[in-house]
Amino acid sequence: KAGIAKVIDNAVDRWMADPRIKPFFKDTVPQRLKFGLTEQVCQLTGGPxxxxxxxxxxxxxxxxxxxxxxxxxxxxxxxxxxxxxxPFTVQNRLLALLAPMHRDIITVR
Structure with missing residues (x-):
């Protein structure tokens, strides 16, 4: 879980600084998002x-x-x-677990 938290912390910091997607996070509490995503990825990857x-x-x-x-x-x-x-293979496995969520996240087609 600690390794997942490091990746999620890094990713959320990047998203909140990226001018292309920063507006989507204007009302977001970073620590709350980091906690939730860490829990979600931990569960998805078979963690406790x-x-x-x-x-x-x-x-x-x-x-x-x-x-x-x-x-x-x-x-x-x-x-x-x-x-x-x-490792790249681990990245691919995680992205494969997350990819089906695009159907629920993308709302503008």
Whole structure:
């Protein structure tokens, strides 16, 4: 879980600094987002965590996320994993677990 938290902290910091997607996070409390995403990724990867946050469809329903913004978010996560020296094969496995969420996160087609 500590390794996941480092990647998520890095990714959230990147997203909040990225002018392409920063507006999506204007009302976001960074520590709350970091905690929730860490729990979510920990659960998805088979860890002992239980994600208690909103489902992705509800959480993103009014945000107006398009495919470009989603791709920018993924890019930030990939850079964060690179920074933390996560092996490429592990990165791919995590991205494969997260990829189906795009259907619920992208609301502008």
């Amino acid at each position: 965590c239980t994600y208690t946050g909103q489902d992705m469809k509800t959480a993103h329903a009014t945000m107006g996320v398009n495919k470009a913004a989603f791709n920018n978010l993924v890019e930030g996560l990939q850079f964060a994993m690179d920074d933390e020296k996560i």
